[in-house]
Amino acid sequence: MYTVFSVSERSRVGRRIGVIVTAMAIAMTTVSAVIGSTPADAAPGGVPGTVVSTEALPARITVPGAVDAKRVTYWTKGVRDAAALSSGAVYLPPGTPPKGGWPVIAWAHGTTGLADHCAYSIGGPVAIERDWEYLRSWMSQGYAVVASDYVGLGTPGNHPYLNGRVEAHSIVDSVKAARAVYPQLSRKWAVVGQSQGGGAAITTARYATEFGGNELDYRGAVGTGVPAYIENLVAALGRPSPVPLGGFSPNTTIYVMYILSGLRTSFPEWNINSFLTPYGRHWVDKAETLCDSDDELGGLVRSQKVDPGKLLSRPLAEIPGFQATLTDYMGIPESGYDRPFFIGQGGLDTDVNTPGVLLLASRLKANNQPVTFRFYPNKDHSGTVNASKVDSIPFIAKQFR
DSSP: OOOOOOBOOOOOOOOOSSHHHHHHHHHHHHHHHHHTSOHHHHSTTOOTTOEEEEEEOOGGGSOTTOSEEEEEEEEEEOGGGOEEEEEEEEEEOSSOOOTTOEEEEEEEOOOOBSSGGGOHHHHOOSSHHHHHHHHHHHHHTTOEEEEEOOTTSSSSSOOOTTOHHHHHHHHHHHHHHHHHHOTTEEEEEEEEEETHHHHHHHHHHHHHHHHHGGGOEEEEEEEESOOTTHHHHHHHTTSOOSSOGGGSOHHHHHHHHHHHHHHHHHOGGGOGGGTBOHHHHHHHHHHTTSBSSTTTHHHHHHHTTOOGGGSBSSOGGGSTTHHHHHHHHHOOOSSOOOSOEEEEEETTOOSBOHHHHHHHHHHHHHTTOOEEEEEETTOOTTHHHHHTHHHHHHHHHHHTO
16 A cells, blocks of 8 residues: 655653753763774774764663663764764663574654754653653564664764755664674664654665665665655745745744754755844754753744744745755655555644655655555544554564564
């Protein structure tokens, strides 16, 4: 079955009590560890998947039931394939590893923010109850879980939000790094993700075999709340519109600010600041320092009624070749998949564009791609995550046989 999806997300659970101070301490420790590493580990151009440092995760950001959990910092590829550092969390299930080692689920998390303290392995999930329920379900099936933070979250440099290839490198190399730390992990792995991570998971599905090489044995992917064709929304920013942009949901407004930051990071030659109004510059700068939670950016956007229609002074579409470059940067690939993958979409999702997801699914089907699509009519952006397990867990189990 095939179909496409919508752009919605978030019944945001309150997030980070005491996290910012703790996160700063952890981030400084990580930077110190990187600086203090041997030249072979820390030199620019480190081999993707090479481990730079590890540290035990505190209980508050460890999936309940995990028997061991570590934060791992490793080399990967960033913007334009430049060597970059990423980090992530590794959670081991209880029991004795099967022959060949624990199969791996790479968890591509949804939007957490842009600041270092927003990293999944530092601040933990935004929707903690939802995510822990979801990840515990995978662990109960005998999978180890590896959760990349993505480049620039908890590591030097800015996070190039929704840069699909960078996210894919971060995810693939997190599995390589995890296997270097835990030899009891299998070469066999799959990727699952939600929202930002849903898009990252499906994009990773397109490149996993290529990026993983002979070191890994990629089996399949699951994406829910996939932000299909969100690049078309970005291309429309700054243009006169019959639909007031101020009518966007607060969550979509947050995504827009994060996207503008990501473009500013990935394409300095575009001089994104020259397109921003003073109002827009203020909010995009602020977005880079805050997490996507009700007690940080989410609360501000709602209380101050931030208007995305006032962020730009002129359309980004004035940039030569903008649409094609943007699609390459953040578009979900419509062909080239070599393993089966699953897309789940909620009918009540208002964070992503559901007709866009349906269009993506139909195009994937028309291109004879190995996609399975499921629609959950009574679920919103966040609710689809765990609702999809009844379909996605058996789907992935089949790929490991």
